[in-house]
Amino acid sequence: MTETSTETPFYPMPRAAACPFAPAPQVREIAAAGPISKVRTWEDKVAWLVTGYEELRALFPDPNVHLDNKHPNFPYISPAMKALAELSPRTMFNTDGAEHARFRRMLAKPFTPKRLELLRPLVQKAVDERIDEMLAAGDSVDLVRALGLPVPSLVICELLGVPYEDHEYFQRSTEIGFDSNTSLEEAQQITIEMLGYLNKLLESKLENPGEDMISDMAELVRAGELQSWEAALQAVGFLAAGHETTANMIGLSVLALLERPEQLALLRDIDDPKLLSSALDELVRYMSITHTGLRRVAAADIEIAGETIREGDGIIFDIGAANWNPETFPDPETIDVTRPNAAQHLAFGAGRHNCIGLQLARLELGITLQTLFRRVPTLRLATTIDQISFKEDAMVYGITTLPVEW
Template sequence: MADTLTGPVPEVPDAIPEFPMPRAARCPLDPPPALRDLQERAPLTKVRLRDGSEPWLVTRYADQRALLGDPRVSADTDSPGYPSKAGPEGGEGKLSFIMMDDPEHARLRRMVTAPFAVKRVEALRPAVQRIVDDLIDGLLAGPAPVDLVEEFALPVPSLVICELLGVPYDDHAFFQDNTRTMVHRDATPEQRGRAAREVAGYLSALIGRRIADPREDLLSGIAARVTAGEIDHGQATEMALLLLIAGHETTANMIALGTLALLRHPDQLALLRESDDPGLVTSAVEELLRYLHITHLGRRRAVTEDIEIGGRLLRAGEGVIMVNEVANRDPEVFPDPDRLDLTRDARRHVAFGFGVHQCLGQPLARMELQVVYGTLYRRIPTLSLACSPDDVRFKHDAFIYGVHSLPVAW
């Protein structure tokens, strides 16, 4: 069985490029120029990682979708050829089911699917609206400028995921600080491992309390699986760790990065701010998810059987990295891809991945972003950047892209 895309065989670069590649200093919201060049000249080529390994880099949208949906491509970090395991898992085991293959991936994922179903998430919308409104009330009542990351972008998803999981929000500084270490690209494996163990120990204790005294929260649902013998305590802890990290870190960065993108495109911000059409808010969220991309180091996989694709033969035991940020700027799929257009139909983007490992929490993330983007700029219509655009510090040093802080005033 082979998956071959028609067309001319792409050229091979003169030298194997290093990955990751730097973004242009003046265009920090765009993919690195070298990625765009490879997408045009050599869309499927080998790159060299810091550990010396040479996986395939996949830059075109169609190739990424084909590989992400192919059962011969493994998400298991123990698969031969899996690219550079150094990541937020700290080098110590898997970050629950997202780093596993079926059937174990599907078995564990099903245990936590129900709370993220669209109808269940929609039922949370009024509560999320109250959280957003309360935080904006606090902003308007206090002094300006403020750091939108610390005072709004991070608290919104943290409050939501704490409520959903049953984690006390009073402990948010503890798990946020450790998460920053876990996703910091230049942290040592020892530092990431220590941070992961700190949060895991905290969650393990909470699960133990839920086993003894269940409540109406997601941690209690996970604890019930332990009681039933479906998973052990360690697996339950890994699952809770994944949901806590993914539930606040990713959405927080998207809130701040999306706000910065809109401030840099005042015509699009005005369109969103002045419209009362919920359809436009939904469209804006999808376009910002396409235009920006917070997982800027790519989705990593290993090939388990030979695959012919994009004019190349990927052999079993080779690694693959799919950089979604440039796939979402593929002109074959999104005309004029470097233009931010909130009226564009961008629903085909791959910001949440594709296939069986597509992001479990995407309904929750979408709803939170809809509430935020549909509320913040209307309630604070004069929101503006309180520093020079050149002074905004981007997270080039992290596994999850965003800004370290975003000073704003009104």
């Protein structure tokens, strides 16, 4: 699919300042008109945009829908992502089929429900200590810096075996890496630096292994099952995806719930783990933070919704549009933490590439929100929502600062 036309809308489309939590209005209009359409990317190439809920459910697991970012028609998010894809080896982030399953099997162990339950006390301690510090320091704080970013960063450091003292470095690098305005040169430099940093850690874990994922990967490198370059790149991916996503969800959720005190109270008081999980899913559905589209390429002709996606066509999944589909989620613009089918959202993806960290994200989000609202009942915004700066240009949506007081 090579034709371009000025009438083909450019993607991604901006969210509206007046409705900062809602998917872009233009995407919602496109979704209302039909489940699949065509858009233009920054390379002036045409790709299919899938916004329909049922169509995404069908295409996510389709074996002919590939995440092959080395394919010439892959619809890259930005010039920097294109250059990085050309540089990077094969990992779980850009393979499919047996190759992807092999990578995923190697790395899935720490994310089993049993292993994650063991992390619960660590997450609770991290949250309690950050809130103790917050309360001891005064009566106002930037909640992103004080709680939202430190909690998932501490947890992913523990899981991977990365020293938390380096958090300023990797948080900043991730933020720059996820910004679509970052230049190609800057993105390359940051990735090479992060790869060097994690490679050094891998080498040190070969000498002195610990109970962590980088030590496990070092062992796989020693056994010849993984190249050190592949291991380092996967560690970069886990480090970045493991803190920036959940941190953004914490910031956005606190902001949205402070504006909706009845929903805040409902969520704060949930004791049943199943109901809590569903309430958190509602927040994840509502925010749909991976808002610049999940990218794919067709490995064969695919018939869907009366259209033929041809082999080699680029495909973009807009999960926000599907998560706000009024037929699947009635009254989608309302946060309803008791929504019965919230767990059916697509904000963690679906199929073989679905989020490996989704249970961890729920664990961190649940403990952080409930503990914060229980321990600081007078928490309120120290500004107005129109003063908050949203990460419109980032691959993962969020807020940079959240001034609160109590």
